[in-house]
Amino acid sequence: MNDSTAIIESRRFTTHAVSISRPLDWLVAGCRDFLCCPGPGLLHGAAVALFGALLCWSVPDQFWLLNGAFTGFLLVAPVVATGLYEISRALERGHTVDLMTAVRAWKPRDHRMVVFGLLLALAGTGWVMTSAALIWVCSPAKVATPEDFLRLVVLAEHGWLFEGWLALGGLMAAPVFASSVVSIPLLLDRDISVLGAVLTSWRVVMENPAPLALWGVAIAGFTLFGMATGLLGMLVVVPLLGHASWHAYRDLVGTA
Template identity: 65%
Template structure:
């Protein structure tokens, strides 16, 4: 029998609608996200620069331990939705016709909303768990020390036993898929409306289950563009990270009809 809290969250999630979208609609989210970034570039570029600097610090601290960096950089994809909270606030402000600033983004980080804190902690646990799992898999089963990207290609991607890279990818996908499904619209929804964490998660799952093709395309775009940003020595993340954050806000607004919920001020 479902827990009363679960039943309440399910009723909450079903109290508003999920809109139908065409398969290629994610490309429109990218266009709208780029427009928001150009209209109010400073908060986004500051977020992107902070992420790039954090990545550079990771590289500096673990430059000769790629077994750790591989998990850390892929784990970034798990926690990225919560890191973009301030930029969701900027896009929300632009949609209202306001003139947002960097203060608009930073104000979203004030610890007055326990729901976002709870969700952020859950994503942090997921990211940490993946980093530890990835490091254990690589150090435990790679036939040689993986200290550099070349070592990773030699001993993991092209490993003689032929299963290590596949296992690494499969485990990553097993963790990333439910995290993506749970967060793809949940965090913008929590920022925008008064709804419980579990209700927001169930709504996110509804979106994914009802739109498998567009959401698969959206996941591929997020993964591909983030990978491109990392491949440019992290410099590309300065622009790509905020661009995707603003686009994610428009994904939420396109997919979720939340007009029946109280607006979060």
């Protein structure tokens, strides 16, 4: 599909402007869906927590690599929550939901979800490698633990390492966030190409820069909380944000 065709395809969908407080409504709706069907959400959160624990176990003294891996999770999180989108969609339609509702969303009906997932994984891998290289090369000593990262990078008296790390992370994350904020739910819910979904996502962001900037901060904040609790918080954070992201999509995208 060429670019002009994808643009025409994207224009089939209207985008809605929302107030800056709408992310709070998405979180409330996400919490309601989670409480309606907690089992699948807890399993999604447990899977993420287990993956994080295995990652820490595999490289326990290499936080210069782990900090990029954990923050890179934000880039691929929209794919992880696919099953939760399906549950919220079923609840919206008044259907009975269970674990199999989420499992069915992972059955490959076409290549679109796979392609988009691979693109997000590529972006996440790029950030992990970039972050690790920056910390490894520019840190005055080896960053082996979270305490080292705090002392040598965040609270360093001289240099620009932490500011540069944040700026580079933001520079790489912003276009990925803009490309994915509604893309996976849209691909799940409608017949649209990957490029068409990405263009629609960009239209949504351009129409709602302030609410979606706040939404991005909320996602980062909740994820940081989940990591700061020894990953146990991910049991709740993952389903909450997953279900809320579905409601963000439904609020922001309509049909022509």
